[in-house]
Amino acid sequence: MAAGSPTSREVRRWRRYLANERAEAATYRDLASRREGEERDILLALADAEGRHEEHWLTLLGDRVGPPLAGQWRTRVLGWLARRFGSVFVLALAQRAEARSPYESDDDATRTMAADERIHEEVIRGLAARGRARVSGSFRAAVFGANDGLVSNFALVLGVGATGVSNQFIVITGLAGLLAGALSMAAGEYVSISSQRELLESSAPSPGRGGALGHLDVNANELALVYRARGVSEDEASAMADAVLKDHQLDSGLGTDEHEEVGSARGAALSSFAFFAFGALVPVLPHIFGATGFEALAISAALVGVILLSTGAIVGLVSGGSPWKRAIRQLLIGYGAAAVTYVLGSLVGIWLA
Incomplete structure (x- = not known):
């Protein structure tokens, strides 16, 4: 953190950071407006985090904030794309933008802010991965x-x-x-793609499997073999089978990979x-x-x-x-x-x- 009265160079840098934080927060809000449910909540939470970073630079600047500056051209382009498309391309660009954060090597940024930016990159990576899969x-x-x-x-x-x-x-x-x-x-x-879909469907559990639950021998508990055949360890398979027999719900853990996107x-x-x-x-x-x-x-x-x-x-x-x-x-x-x-x-x- 800069000590004493900041230099004009430091003030310019802080104002630039402030402009970027505001632009990034606006981008996340624009992206959130095009989504629903969990993804929308995640993007709004990222916008709130950028708002906390904005407050940091406002505090440092004090009465030196001056007129609003435009963010970096990358951030402005990202915001423009977010307002018009809000697609996986924008999330991929946002991921790269978070990866270029200068806070790691800037003493005027807190360690928390630097850590936030690293986590933001991973959050955006996860959201972008969902879009890529779709x-x-x-x-x-x-x-x-x-x-x-x-x-x-x-x-x-x-x-x-x-x-x-x-x-x-x-x-x-x-x-x-x-x-x-x-x-x-x-x-x-x-x-x-048809073959891939057929392979996945052939790996899905039989629709009528649930009717066998009430007639299974709880002492032998052959249901555990189903889980073991799917790669679960013997002890874990037994525990999962016991839980299923209690609840009479066979769906848990027996489906294909929910994240497998075939198209x-x-x-x-x-x-x-x-x-x-x-x-x-x-x-x-x-x-x-x-x-x-x-x-x-x-x-x-x-x-x-x-x-x-x-x-x-x-x-x-x-x-x-x-x-x-x-x-x-x-x-x-x-x-x-x-x-x-x-x-x-x-x-x-x-x-x-």
Whole structure:
């Protein structure tokens, strides 16, 4: 804690912290207004905690508070997104914002405030995880569908173009690759998620199991075997079975994982088809509009690069990681695959010449 009269630099820093705390509290309230029940209560509690931090800086500033300052640009963007979307993307951004708290190394912030910020990060991580689980199926199909469409058809168009065939042939090949890939992706997503759901349903307890409770031999208590078969230790299984026999309620502990989110097979298939088709169309567009040779290659590469960077950044944001690292990784992988295909196509063209 600063001693004596604070310097102008310290006052500016405190005022900046105050502005950020106010902006973060407003963001959590905006998010809470779009939710109900437990999540709403959690977000309001976070807003109250930011309010306590705000009081700390107000106390330090005293009559030096001055006119309200705007928070950092990240905090302002977060607030804008919260007011308009309130989605898992905003929670992921909030998680990163909490992780960047400067209070850990600032002597003017209390240890309690620094600890609060660390806990806030974990709270937001938990809320973001719920949101990620809810959108996991369709989001995964959309992002990876678009990415696969971009990379596979870009590589296909480059590889075929490198052999020296006509522009018309490249367009036909690209559109065929779009349709075949989109249908394959949609079918794969539908089968994958349907199979996963069927596996989970086959692991669920039988609906008529409760009728056997009144006829079980309490001395043998074979109900304990059910729990042991599900991975519970022998002693714990016996205790759980005894409790169930007393209450005649067999539901406890016998269900599948409540947090297992499978998503809609039809929704994932449609998302996968649409986004793969969109991604696969991008590399073909320059050829459709008449561009040829190096010009078509350069335009395709630029368009594909922008979208690869965008999808990589989105994945980074939703996962709570660095969007820039994910974006660059996505770009390098996509361009790398296309470059290999282009070289192979060139070799085939030389061999056929």
